[in-house]
Amino acid sequence: MVANKPAGSSRSSGTRAGTGPNWRQAVPAPLILLLGPEAYVAGRVLDSIRQQVKERDGGAEVTTFDASTYQRGELLLAASPSLFGDSKVIEAMSLATMNEDFLEDVQAYAASPATDVVMVLHHSGGNRGKKVLDALKAAGAVVIDCQPLKKDAEKVDFVSQEFKAARRRILPEATRALVAAVGSDLAELAAACTQLAQDTTGDIDQETVDRYFGGRVEATGFKVADAALSGRGPTALGTLRHALATGTDPVPIVAALAMKLRQVAKVAGQRKSSGMLAKELGMPPWQVQQAQEQARYFSHDDLVRCLRLVAEADAQVKGASRDPQYAVERAVTGIALAARR
Amino acid sequence: MSATEELPGVWADLPGQDQAVEALRRAAALGAPSHAWLFTGPPGSGRSNAARSFAAALQCDAADPDGRGCGQCRPCRTVMAGIHPDVALIATEKVAYQIDDVRQLISKAQDRPSSGKWRIIIVEDADRMTERTTNVLLKSIEEPPPHTVWILCAPSPADVLVTVRSRCRPVTLGVPSRTAVAELLVRRDGLTPEQADFAARVSQSHIGIARRLARDEGARQRRDRTVRLPLRLGTVSDAVIAAGDLVELSTTEASSSAEERGAADTASLRESLGLEADAPVPPQLRSQFKALEELNKRRAKRGVNDSLDRALIDLTTFYRDVLTLQLSTGSELVNAYLERELAEIAHRSTPEQTLARIDYIAEARRRITANVQPLLAMEAMMAGLLPARNQGEPRV
Ligand SMILES: [Zn+2]
Numbered sequence: 036m037v038a039n040k041p042a043g044s045s046r047s048s049g050t051r052a053g054t055g056p057n058w059r060q061a062v063p064a065p066l067i068l069l070l071g072p073e074a075y076v077a078g079r080v081l082d083s084i085r086q087q088v089k090e091r092d093g094g095a096e097v098t099t100f101d102a103s104t105y106q107r108g109e110l111l112l113a114a115s116p117s118l119f120g121d122s123k124v125i126e127a128m129s130l131a132t133m134n135e136d137f138l139e140d141v142q143a144y145a146a147s148p149a150t151d152v153v154m155v156l157h158h159s160g161g162n163r164g165k166k167v168l169d170a171l172k173a174a175g176a177v178v179i180d181c182q183p184l185k186k187d188a189e190k191v192d193f194v195s196q197e198f199k200a201a202r203r204r205i206l207p208e209a210t211r212a213l214v215a216a217v218g219s220d221l222a223e224l225a226a227a228c229t230q231l232a233q234d235t236t237g238d239i240d241q242e243t244v245d246r247y248f249g250g251r252v253e254a255t256g257f258k259v260a261d262a263a264l265s266g267r268g269p270t271a272l273g274t275l276r277h278a279l280a281t282g283t284d285p286v287p288i289v290a291a292l293a294m295k296l297r298q299v300a301k302v303a304g305q306r307k308s309s310g311m312l313a314k315e316l317g318m319p320p321w322q323v324q325q326a327q328e329q330a331r332y333f334s335h336d337d338l339v340r341c342l343r344l345v346a347e348a349d350a351q352v353k354g355a356s357r358d359p360q361y362a363v364e365r366a367v368t369g370i371a372l373a374a375r376r
Numbered sequence: 377m378s379a380t381e382e383l384p385g386v387w388a389d390l391p392g393q394d395q396a397v398e399a400l401r402r403a404a405a406l407g408a409p410s411h412a413w414l415f416t417g418p419p420g421s422g423r424s425n426a427a428r429s430f431a432a433a434l435q436c437d438a439a440d441p442d443g444r445g446c447g448q449c450r451p452c453r454t455v456m457a458g459i460h461p462d463v464a465l466i467a468t469e470k471v472a473y474q475i476d477d478v479r480q481l482i483s484k485a486q487d488r489p490s491s492g493k494w495r496i497i498i499v500e501d502a503d504r505m506t507e508r509t510t511n512v513l514l515k516s517i518e519e520p521p522p523h524t525v526w527i528l529c530a531p532s533p534a535d536v537l538v539t540v541r542s543r544c545r546p547v548t549l550g551v552p553s554r555t556a557v558a559e560l561l562v563r564r565d566g567l568t569p570e571q572a573d574f575a576a577r578v579s580q581s582h583i584g585i586a587r588r589l590a591r592d593e594g595a596r597q598r599r600d601r602t603v604r605l606p607l608r609l610g611t612v613s614d615a616v617i618a619a620g621d622l623v624e625l626s627t628t629e630a631s632s633s634a635e636e637r638g639a640a641d642t643a644s645l646r647e648s649l650g651l652e653a654d655a656p657v658p659p660q661l662r663s664q665f666k667a668l669e670e671l672n673k674r675r676a677k678r679g680v681n682d683s684l685d686r687a688l689i690d691l692t693t694f695y696r697d698v699l700t701l702q703l704s705t706g707s708e709l710v711n712a713y714l715e716r717e718l719a720e721i722a723h724r725s726t727p728e729q730t731l732a733r734i735d736y737i738a739e740a741r742r743r744i745t746a747n748v749q750p751l752l753a754m755e756a757m758m759a760g761l762l763p764a765r766n767q768g769e770p771r772v
Contacts, residue, residue, distance in 0.1 A: 293752045300616040338612045339759040346756030353747045
């Protein structure tokens with residue numbers, strides 16, 4: 036983990052509609068409600084709160100409950116003043132599957148929470164326990180959004196924040212390469228940030244990222260796709276064949292091809308500025324610019340054909356063909372040939 | 377039996393299936409049913425509902441054999457709520473049944489019923505069984521234990537291996553008429569005749585869909601947005617964006633429909649157990665609620681593909697309407713309320729192009745079941761629906 040300290044004054048990451056503060060800014064409070072399925076973010080907040088209480092009060096007694104196996108009375112016991120005067124942190128997990136005992140106890144607790152106790156609750160989503168959530172909110176709980184980061188822009192922002200907290204600089208194209216390589220899992224992305232921050236010195240550039248994470252399937256797929264969409268057929272085919280020969284699964288390669296082609300098709304023929312398109316399409320501006328550049332190589336009907344080619348390849352690699360490798364080659368070659376430089 | 381006469385008890389939700397219902401009621405009244413049944417009918421004809429009603433009638437406590445399937449007694453209510461211990465309703469969440477699933481079913485079939493008269497196993501989509509799996513099942517159907525009744529459901533007899541088919545007593549369900557579905561919606565769901573007719577029409581008499589459209593404003597809006605998608609298609613960029621919208625609409629529809637069904641199932645489970653709506657669940661009953669929750673989770677997963685498929689059927693109705701206008705067949709339009717827009721497209725394109733577009737949609741439906749990324753399959757399809765450029769088929 037790059038940093039546990041709250042980035043109090045730093046710009047909040049993302050602009051998603053959350054009711055409470057950004058998770059990086061969470062500070063101890065009597066009731067803190069973590070809402071959303073992203074377990075990694077929830078874990079980070081729990082760590083941070085625990086750490087902050089320990090630093091503030093020189094130690095803390097931490098009690099953790101699983102709300103689905105909770106037994107009546109445990110909460111009251113955990114919240115009662117400690118013999119040794121330690122600060123108390125109560126962590127309640129799995130509220131989405133809370134049992135009746137927990138539901139009743141926590142509702143009673145929310146009516147008059149102990150002011151010297153920090154209670155953090157994680158609810159991953161769904162309807163279970165809606166009453167409890169309402170009661171907690173009514174009791175003034177600080178709500179922290181733990182939604183998964185879906186868009187690349189959010190992940191890029193996440194990486195920037197991580198390095199900022201570690202007081203390190205990462206170049207924009209390196210950030211994008213990192214997100215492309217390991218961005219599908221937030222915990223993995225965070226671990227990659229930590230690894231880069233610890234193992235390297237100086238500014239982190241794309242070459243560094245490639246050296247550490249370039250062998251990943253996602254990165255290979257994007258490399259193939261970028262080469263094909265830029266009309267660099269030999270590079271595209273060479274990279275693809277090498278990847279397939281070393282046992283890479285064709286399915287994620289087709290997925291990368293589809294994703295890149297989708298971006299190109301989205302901006303094709305649009306006369307708006309890249310900034311406006313970025314906003315409208317929910318893509319980061321650099322992605323729009325790259326897609327616009329590649330879109331210039333294709334006519335409208337080329338793109339229609341390419342879309343059908345990639346969909347066909349996906350059907351083939353999912354079992355419709357005995358030769359899935361050739362199916363990918365066919366799509367990659369078709370796209371590279373259609374691209375007129 | 378006239379179309380307006382309400383069927384009694386557990387049969388009430390099967391409009392326009394008078395012949396099949398008569399046969400099932402007779403079989404239940406005789407009390408010695410065949411041990412294997414094959415219920416066939418197109419999606420929306422109520423196969424699973426019919427199977428469930430028949431199972432209820434077999435277990436029913438009514439004193440008069442002709443009144444079996446009363447809908448009032450405890451066996452009827454628990455079967456209909458899906459919690460009768462001797463009636464297993466098996467629906468695959470996977471694309472195909474696994475052989476282990478079927479082995480488990482068969483070992484269950486050997487047990488004597490615990491409280492009911494029969495042990496009944498309903499296989500909701502027998503068409504999703506592979507040949508190897510079917511052969512395992514066959515042995516049990518050939519020599520069934522004396523208290524076991526198998527009910528297999530499939531779209532058509534041809535979807536089930538002939539060896540199995542030949543050992544089952546067939547029950548054929550048809551697509552109910554639009555009027556029959558509309559009448560049911562007025563009678564049972566309290567809709568106005570206009571609402572009911574609209575829902576029955578655009579759902580093409582699929583009762584479950586019609587009811588959902590009639591009840592849920594959101595579902596109606598989503599369907600409307602789906603069938604209007606072709607009107608927005610001009611460039612490849614439009615196609616890709618429309619594909620994204622379609623996948624998003626279907627995902628929303630799936631989770632909303634799973635939520636609604638989950639809430640309804642929980643309510644009926646509570647009712648059948650005699651629990652007030654907000655009374656706490658006693659510990660000894662919690663496992664039943666837990667099982668229901670699990671079932672709902674699995675349903676929601678499968679639901680996205682199902683609702684995408686439904687959206688593609690809706691989209692098909694749009695182009696079939698276009699074709700109807702182009703060929704001047706004079707048949708009624710499914711999307712009559714969009715007549716002006718349909719006429720515009722019909723005028724600007726040829727019947728051959730319309731047929732090709734319907735084929736693109738069919739191809740996308742096949743790809744969804746073949747596990748192609750839904751978004752990608754939709755993009756390729758939308759690209760196929762684009763107006764032909766060289767003929768200057770403009771955006772509407
Ligand atoms: Zn009964």
